[in-house]
Every structure is written in C-alpha cells, then in structure tokens.
Amino acid sequence: MKFNIQCVRGNQARLGYLAEVGCHGNKTLETPLCMLYTKGGSAPYITAEVLKKLQDVPSMAHMPLNQVASFQETIAGFKDGIAKFAALDNQLVYTSNNDPAVEVPTGYNTKTGIGLWGKGGKTQLDCEGYIQCIEAMIPDWFQSMSDADTDSTSTNKRAGKAVERTIKFLDLILENLKTSKTLEKSVLFGSIVGGYDMGARKKCICETVARNVQGFVLEGFHRLGPSTEDFDIKQHSDFISNIIKLLPDDAPRLMHNVWRPDSILIAIELGIDVFDSSYPLYMLKFILSLGCGAEISMLNFEYCDLDSIPSDCWSYILT
Amino acid sequence: SHALTFKVIAECSTTKARVGKMTLPHNEVNTPVFMPVGTQGTLKSMLPEQLKELDCRIMLSNTYHLGNRPGAELLEKAGGLHKFMNWDRNLLTDSGGFQMVSLLKLAEITEEGVKFESPYDGSEMMLTPEKSIEIQNAIGADIIMQLDDVVHSTTTGPRVEEAMYRTIRWLDRCLKAHKRPHDQNIFPIVQGGLDAELRKKCAQELTKRDVAGFAIGGLSGGEEKCYFWRMVDVSTDHLPSQKPRYLMGVGFAEDLVVCSALGCDMYDCVFPTRTARFGNALVPTGSLNLKHKSFSNDYRPIDESCECSTCKQYTRAYLHMVAQTTSPVTCTLLTVHNVAYQLNLMRSIQNSIKEDKFPDFIKRFFHVRHPDGHYPEWAVEALKKVNVNLNELSHKNNCTDSVNKVKS
Numbered sequence: 001m002k003f004n005i006q007c008v009r010g011n012q013a014r015l016g017y018l019a020e021v022g023c024h025g026n027k028t029l030e031t032p033l034c035m036l037y038t039k040g041g042s043a044p045y046i047t048a049e050v051l052k053k054l055q056d057v058p059s060m061a062h063m064p065l066n067q068v069a070s071f072q073e074t075i076a077g078f079k080d081g082i083a084k085f086a087a088l089d090n091q092l093v094y095t096s097n098n099d100p101a102v103e104v105p106t107g108y109n110t111k112t113g114i115g116l117w118g119k120g121g122k123t124q125l126d127c128e129g130y131i132q133c134i135e136a137m138i139p140d141w142f143q144s145m146s147d148a149d150t151d152s153t154s155t156n157k158r159a160g161k162a163v164e165r166t167i168k169f170l171d172l173i174l175e176n177l178k179t180s181k182t183l184e185k186s187v188l189f190g191s192i193v194g195g196y197d198m199g200a201r202k203k204c205i206c207e208t209v210a211r212n213v214q215g216f217v218l219e220g221f222h223r224l225g226p227s228t229e230d231f232d233i234k235q236h237s238d239f240i241s242n243i244i245k246l247l248p249d250d251a252p253r254l255m256h257n258v259w260r261p262d263s264i265l266i267a268i269e270l271g272i273d274v275f276d277s278s279y280p281l282y283m284l285k286f287i288l289s290l291g292c293g294a295e296i297s298m299l300n301f302e303y304c305d306l307d308s309i310p311s312d313c314w315s316y317i318l319t
Numbered sequence: 320s321h322a323l324t325f326k327v328i329a330e331c332s333t334t335k336a337r338v339g340k341m342t343l344p345h346n347e348v349n350t351p352v353f354m355p356v357g358t359q360g361t362l363k364s365m366l367p368e369q370l371k372e373l374d375c376r377i378m379l380s381n382t383y384h385l386g387n388r389p390g391a392e393l394l395e396k397a398g399g400l401h402k403f404m405n406w407d408r409n410l411l412t413d414s415g416g417f418q419m420v421s422l423l424k425l426a427e428i429t430e431e432g433v434k435f436e437s438p439y440d441g442s443e444m445m446l447t448p449e450k451s452i453e454i455q456n457a458i459g460a461d462i463i464m465q466l467d468d469v470v471h472s473t474t475t476g477p478r479v480e481e482a483m484y485r486t487i488r489w490l491d492r493c494l495k496a497h498k499r500p501h502d503q504n505i506f507p508i509v510q511g512g513l514d515a516e517l518r519k520k521c522a523q524e525l526t527k528r529d530v531a532g533f534a535i536g537g538l539s540g541g542e543e544k545c546y547f548w549r550m551v552d553v554s555t556d557h558l559p560s561q562k563p564r565y566l567m568g569v570g571f572a573e574d575l576v577v578c579s580a581l582g583c584d585m586y587d588c589v590f591p592t593r594t595a596r597f598g599n600a601l602v603p604t605g606s607l608n609l610k611h612k613s614f615s616n617d618y619r620p621i622d623e624s625c626e627c628s629t630c631k632q633y634t635r636a637y638l639h640m641v642a643q644t645t646s647p648v649t650c651t652l653l654t655v656h657n658v659a660y661q662l663n664l665m666r667s668i669q670n671s672i673k674e675d676k677f678p679d680f681i682k683r684f685f686h687v688r689h690p691d692g693h694y695p696e697w698a699v700e701a702l703k704k705v706n707v708n709l710n711e712l713s714h715k716n717n718c719t720d721s722v723n724k725v726k727s
C-alpha cells in the first residue's frame with residue numbers, strides 16, 4: 001500500500017490518497033476517508049444490487065470481526081474471502097475487532113486472547129484463532145488484535161496491561177503472518193491503546209512503530225456503542241493530538257466512533273484520516289425508536305413538506 | 320367503457336385456465352398474475368425499481384394503512400400514490416374494510432358502513448362505501464375494490480346471507496360514489512361464505528352491474544381446503560369469461576396452480592414477503608429455512624434456475640450467516656427472491672397454458688413438491704374436477720363425504 005499526502009492544512013489536517021491497496025492494485029482511495037459500515041458483510045438493509053444504484057458509495061467496506069467470528073468455518077469454506085462471499089467483490093474490506101455501533105462488554109480479554117461478542121454469544125480468540133479468522137475473511141486491511149478494554153475510569157495499571165497485551169498479540173500475529181500465503185497482500189494496522197495514560201500510549205506507539213505495520217487504529221478511549229455519540233473529542237483533543245504527534249506521518253490513521261459531523265471535523269484537524277460510518281444506522285434506529293407500537297412512523301406527515309423531499313426518497317422513508 | 324380491457328389470448332383445453340392480456344392505465348398485465356403486497360405504499364425492503372427488474376407490473380397497497388398514514392389528503396396533494404411511491408406501473412387498492420374488521424377490535428358493521436373506534440384518539444368513526452371510494456379515488460390505483468361486508472370464512476347461518484346481500488347493496492353505493500371511472504376500475508366482490516348457492520346467486524347479481532372485473536372474497540381465512548376450492552370453482556363458473564377474476568388473499572404456490580386451473584386470473588398475498596422475514600426462501604420443492612444449520616456450508620444459490628439478483632450473487636451459506644446475525648439485509652435478499660419465485664411461477668403457468676400443456680405442468684409441479692406421491696387431497700379433488708388426474712391411485716376421498724354431510 002502506498003499513502004501519499006498531498007497537503008497538510010491548519011494544525012494537522014491531511015489531504016491524501018491511498019494506492020495499491022491490498023488485492024485491489026488498481027484502486028486509489030482519497031483521504032480523509034469514510035468507510036461503508038456493514039453488518040454480516042452487507043450494508044444494513046442494502047443489497048449489493050441496490051448498492052450499485054447508489055452514488056458515492058465508499059470503496060472501503062468495514063466489516064467488524066465480532067459480528068462474524070462465530071461463522072469462521074462458513075466463511076472459510078467459501079474460500080474466496082468475505083468480500084466476494086458478501087457479493088461486494090468491488091469493495092475493499094477493512095476488518096476491525098469490534099463493531100463500533102455495539103458496546104463491548106468489559107472484562108473478557110486475557111493475556112492470551114480477546115473475547116468477541118456477536119449475535120450468537122462470545123467467541124474467544126487467541127492469536128492463532130484470530131489469524132485463522134482473518135485468513136477466512138481475506139481483508140485488504142485488518143486491525144491487529146488488541147486489548148482496548150479501557151475508558152476514562154481505567155487505572156494506569158490497567159492501561160499498561162492493555163499495552164503489554166496488545167504488543168504481545170502484535171508480535172504473535174506478525175510471526176503467524178510470515179507464513180500466511182493467503183494474507184500476503186493484506187495490510188496490517190497496528191492498534192494504539194493505553195486508555196488515558198500518556199506513558200502507556202507512548203510505550204504502545206514506540207513498540208508498534210518499531211514493528212512492521214502500515215497504518216494505525218487509535219482506540220481504548222471508550223467501550224464503543226451508542227453512548228460514544230457523546231464522546232467529546234474536543235475535550236480530549238490535546239491528548240489525542242499528542243498521541244498523533246508520535247505517529248509517523250506517512251501512514252494512515254483510523255479512529256472509530258467519531259460520528260457526529262462536528263466531531264469528524266475536529267478529528268480531521270487532529271490528523272485522523274479514516275472513519276467508520278456506523279452513525280447512520282444508529283441514527284435510523286434512534287428515529288425508529290421514536291415511533292410507537294408495531295407500526296413505525298419516521299415522519300409525521302402533517303408537517304411534511306413534500307416539495308422538500310426528492311421523490312426517490314419517499315419510498316425509503318415509508319419503508 | 321372502462322379503464323380496463325381484458326382479452327383472453329389462450330385457453331387450456333382441459334381445465335378452466337386461461338391466459339389473458341389486461342390493459343390498464345399504467346400498462347399491460349399478463350394473467351394469471353400474482354400481485355405483491357406493499358402495505359404502506361411500498362413493498363417492505365424492496366425498491367420500485369427492483370420490482371420492475373423482476374417485471375412486476377401490478378402491485379397491491381392497503382387502503383386502511385394508507386388512509387392512516389400518510390392519509391388521503393396528502394396523497395392527493397402528492398398527485399396520487401403512483402407518484403408518491405415512484406411507481407409508474409399499475410396499482411390495486413383494497414377497500415380498507417377487511418383490515419378494519421381484522422385489525423380493530425371494536426369494528427362493527429351496520430347498513431351504513433363499518434363503525435370503528437379510532438386507534439388514535441378513541442373517537443367513533445365510520446367507513447362507508449362512499450368514504451372507501453373517496454379515499455381510493457384520492458390514492459388513484461388502477462383497480463379499486465368495493466367495500467364489502469366481510470364475515471369470517473368459517474361463519475355459517477343467516478349472517479352469511481345478510482353479508483352477501485349487503486355487499487351487493489354496497490356495490491351500488493360504491494359505483495354511484497365513484498368519481499374517476501375514466502382511469503380507475505371498481506371490482507365487486509363475490510361473497511357467500513362456504514355456501515355454493517349463495518356464491519352463485521352473488522356472482523349472478525354482481526354480473527348484472529357494469530363492471531370491468533370481479534373479485535372472489537371471503538376465502539383463504541382458515542376454512543378447510545375442500546370447501547375453499549369448491550367456492551372458487553362455483554364462483555368462476557358463474558362469472559363472465561371475458562372479464563378478469565381476482566381471487567383475494569391467495570398466494571401459496573399450490574393454491575396458485577390449482578386456482579388458475581379453476582379459472583382465476585389474479586392473486587395477492589403477503590405470504591411470500593412475510594415468510595422472507597422469517598428466513599424462508601421459496602423453491603420448487605417447497606421452502607428452505609435458511610436459518611437451519613445445514614445451510615452453513617451450502618455454497619449453492621437458493622435456486623440454481625432462478626435469475627433473481629439474490630440467486631445470482633449470494634449463496635445459501637451467506638444467507639444462513641446473515642439470517643443468524645439478524646442482519647437487516649436478510650429480509651431484503653429473501654424478499655427479492657420470493658417475489659421473483661412467485662412471478663416466475665405465474666409466467667410458467669402462462670406459458671404452459673399458451674402451449675396447451677398446463678395439465679402436464681400441474682403434474683410435474685406437484686410431483687416435484689411431493690415426490691412421495693402423497694398429494695394434498697383437496698388438490699387432487701379440485702384438479703379432478705377440471706379433468707386433471709394428479710394420481711390415478713389417490714387416497715380415499717374423505718373430504719367429499721364431509722362436504723356432503725354438511726350440506727344435508
């Protein structure tokens with residue numbers, strides 16, 4: 001993968017593009033980049049057929065591992081990876097460990113592995129199991145296994161443990177990767193964890209940068225899920241900025257759960273390049289939850305000005 | 320003259336089945352036809368564009384739901400339902416009565432109309448034949464239904480007769496209230512419960528009115544199948560052959576095949592879309608529940624011979640996975656396939672009638688679904704009535720006996 005930065009504006013805001021990514025040598029991706037959020041490999045409610053009809057669909061599909069970890073055998077049996085399995089062969093695929101839209105239960109990571117929660121319950125993965133899972137999915141990008149089970153209430157001791165584990169996972173994964181033919185072209189993103197302990201963060205960055213990774217995922221600020229809508233990136237902007245200053249310039253930086261448009265602008269200013277898009281689904285669920293009873297109403301039509309809605313959108317609204 | 324012309328272009332030489340070309344304001348429809356049901360103006364989880372790609376030419380919408388939301392006024396302001404939902408093909412709306420009686424506990428039927436309590440503010444409201452037509456005129460569907468007096472299909476006694484005659488009186492009120500005969504067609508509804516004499520009487524009365532087509536109602540509500548097919552049979556016998564016959568609420572594949580043999584031309588049912596929501600895919604052998612573990616390593620499409628976008632792009636294993644993860648795309652993928660299955664089935668029926676090979680088609684169809692030869696008794700009987708012998712060595716006909724007992 002090649003990452004070219006065209007210009008840096010303001011503090012750290014970068015305009016760039018990614019080329020020769022994973023198995024899609026001919027594709028370039030412009031950054032800042034928003035990924036297509038998926039559930040079980042498909043955009044929520046949207047089939048591959050309908051996706052083709054939409055404009056400006058992000059080229060990078062984001063497929064959280066926890067959703068499909070328990071279907072590893074099913075995906076592996078298909079042999080050609082999750083993109084083709086999900087009929088999104090034209091998309092690039094990024095796998096994160098967890099689904100940004102769902103809160104991660106705390107306390108299930110260990111020295112030897114992590115707990116991933118899907119619809120069918122928990123899947124415990126050690127590094128070997130993790131690599132098997134990634135080999136089944138064959139993503140273009142994947143996030144290194146990590147212990148991101150920290151938030152603002154975590155002690156420095158816990159943050160330090162998170163870093164220790166995450167670096168150990170990274171070493172084992174790099175070891176496993178050496179012999180993996182399937183993942184030859186896949187790009188590994190190192191996970192930067194360590195809660196709100198700058199010492200731990202520094203250590204994590206030092207160790208990760210020293211290893212062979214091509215991008216970074218900043219996490220461990222919260223436990224994902226709907227409550228992160230209120231995660232105030234502004235409040236933590238100095239802390240995040242100091243983390244980013246330690247990262248090399250020439251690698252893309254990804255951060256999950258930066259949802260609200262105003263937060264995204266701040267994150268771009270801080271130097272984040274890649275974002276997830278689980279927010280629209282979350283917003284849709286929120287709007288649906290406002291309706292009452294079994295029949296769901298998204299809009300009160302008495303106040304609805306028909307002229308302001310393009311006619312193509314009406315049927316979506318009614319669905 | 321009506322905003323509908325119907326031409327029978329082929330007839331089966333053995334059964335009562337026929338192929339028709341029905342021309343409506345928004346395009347031509349080949350019959351026998353299955354109409355997918357879009358409750359609130361849209362077929363759940365499918366775009367109008369996708370329906371067009373499956374060559375769906377007519378769909379149904381529920382007046383009751385549309386009347387509540389977005390409401391007739393707004394629909395009129397939007398230029399009718401066609402524009403509102405971005406569907407430039409044909410639409411059919413029901414009268415709203417059936418849904419009121421089945422959805423609202425306090426619905427009560429008087430000569431004036433269906434009285435009910437508003438589900439919103441508890442006030443007393445009335446759906447009259449005139450009101451139903453007024454709403455349907457605002458919605459603007461190509462075919463609209465008269466308000467009928469609905470009784471449960473297993474009701475017996477004088478209530479059935481009362482409902483039948485009231486339905487005829489309400490038809491006259493509907494026809495009088497109709498404001499758009501130039502581009503909308505009212506279909507009357509044959510009622511009469513499970514009484515063949517009442518059905519015949521009703522069909523004969525309705526036929527005296529100047530209408531473009533007919534519906535057969537009050538069936539498919541849980542009555543025994545041996546009564547069901549007899550009521551369909553007697554109704555088609557007494558309806559004019561040069562007009563379309565719409566059998567309401569019917570959509571199981573076996574029912575579609577048998578009732579087409581009995582001379583029905585149009586069908587609607589929520590079953591194909593509803594069953595999709597439970598992870599079921601319709602196939603020639605019946606249906607597959609994709610949540611079942613056996614599909615976790617089945618990398619074939621739902622149906623090798625299906626041309627739908629789901630079958631062309633996705634495997635059973637993938638559908639199994641998304642069904643288990645309750646991904647909201649599952650319903651969409653299965654709905655597309657199930658609607659495609661229904662429309663394909665109807666096309667196969669049409670083609671076999673045109674080639675005058677419908678009896679062979681029926682036999683093959685049933686054999687694929689019941690390779691053990693245990694055909695449903697009602698289907699064997701119904702098909703025998705129209706000269707198709709599904710099984711020379713069919714099981715004993717208990718069904719006939721029980722019908723005769725009820726009559727005597």
Ligand SMILES: [Zn+2]
Nearest residue numbers: 310312313316
């Ligand atoms: Zn829109």
Ligand SMILES: [Zn+2]
Nearest residue numbers: 625627630656
């Ligand atoms: Zn299909």
